[in-house]
Amino acid sequence: MSGVTIYQVAREAGVSPSTVSNLLNGRPGRMLPQTRQRVEAAIERLGYRPNRAARQLRTGRIQVIGLVVPSVANPFWGTFARHLEAAALESGYHVLLCNSERDPDRERKYVEELWADGIRGVVLCSSLPSLEHLMPIVRDGLGLVAFDRTAQVGDPETLVNISLDNVVGAQLATRHLLELGHKRIAFVSGSLRSVNRRERFRGFCEALEAAGLDPADSPVWSGGPDERYGDLDVAGLGRTAATELLSGERPPTAIVAINDMCALGVCAGIRDAGLRVADDVSVIGFDDIVLADLAAPALTTIRQPLPEMATAAFAHLRAGIESGEPIPGQSLLMRPELIVRASTAPVPT
Structure with missing residues (x-):
């Protein structure tokens, strides 16, 4: 039905127009659950669709947030986007997705366009050390949540x-391999310029040192001389890394990969070399994407609590958007979990 108004919905549900408005604007906590159900049922029966332009004029904001990820070529980012969207939809918000490939200029252009379209909150996932390229818009009032990045x-x-x-996640991964008897452990990544990758590499080195091993003796493959991030073909990067590492004079018996897609590529490189994953070379990833449990052998990895992280990211953005004022910055650090599957095994004799 076209032309349905908020007043018709209110009459149909037997409530005031302000009650309907509270639900449409993401404030269901101001009503009883049975009242919310009556309003939602009335909206469904009448086919009511809120006028976003009118809402923006009334509230000074639109209920849309931006999400900038490195690349959805990695299923991890698709999964995070799904969880963030689910949290947003619960409050009547929508999500616009952009792929930046960790390019600061591309990020800046995307965020400028989002800002120009009235979007006042963005989740940024590139984990770049500096946010200088976004500072002018942040100073203008953009709410920004940096995901997978510490202060x-x-x-x-x-x-x-x-x-x-x-x-801690990288320490858990490396200690797991050490406990299996591995001492010749390699680390594989794209460029180590991002904050999250630097921290994973630091955890890898600290775990080796704690075991009495010199990290300088462990092979590190980090994307080649052009320092590519490798987000577009991180599986191919892992495959290339495994081929090069296993053809060296002292090949590793275990490999820590920067993420699960890289680890799956490493597994392919091991098979290319005529070797078997786990039996000949153990592999551990990071993220616990859906493909990790479907791989053969299933991938040992470090799990991130994505639903909780996405919910927290949206909650912080929404608080800033709806208050209309900048909120104090803060940092939230979550605990990783080691998930042991079949891609790791004791060091071969």
Whole structure:
């Protein structure tokens, strides 16, 4: 039915127009559950669709947030986007997705366009050390949540950082291999310029040192001389890395990959070399994407609590958007979990 108004919905549900408005504007806590059900049923029966333009004029904002990820070529970012969208939809918000490939200029252009379209909150997932390219828009009032990135010197005071403890995650991964008897452990990544990757590499080195091993003796493959991030073909990067590492004079018996897609590529490289994953070379990833449990052998990895992280990211953005004022910045660090599957095994004799 076209032309249905909020007043017709209110009459149909037997409530006041302000009650309908509270539901449409993401404030269901102001009514009883049975009242919310009556309003939702009335909206469904009448086919009511809120006028977004009118809402923006009335409230000064639109209920849309931006999400900037490195690349959805990695299923991890698609899964995070799904969880963030689910949290947003619960409150009547929608999500616009952009792929930046960790390019600061591309990020800046995307965020400028989002800002020009009236979007006042963005979740940024590139984990770059500096956010200088976005500072003019942040100073103008953009709400920014940095995902998978810890606080850095020079960050704006209103920035919210939400991250896994990547150092601890990499320590868990490396210690698991050490406990299986591995000493010749390689680390494979794209460029180590991003904050999250640096922290994972630091955790790897700290775990080796704690075991009495010199990290300098462990092979590190980090994307080649052009320092590519490798987000577009991180599986191919892992495959290339495994081929090169296993053809060396002292090939590793285990490999820590920067993420699960990289780890799956490493597994392919091991098979290319005529070797078997786990039996000949153990592999551990990071993220616990859906493909990790479907791989053969299933991938040992570090799990990130994505639903909780996405919910926290949206909650912080919404608070800033609806208050209309900058909120104090803060950092939230979440605990990783080691998930042991079949891609790791005791060091071969």
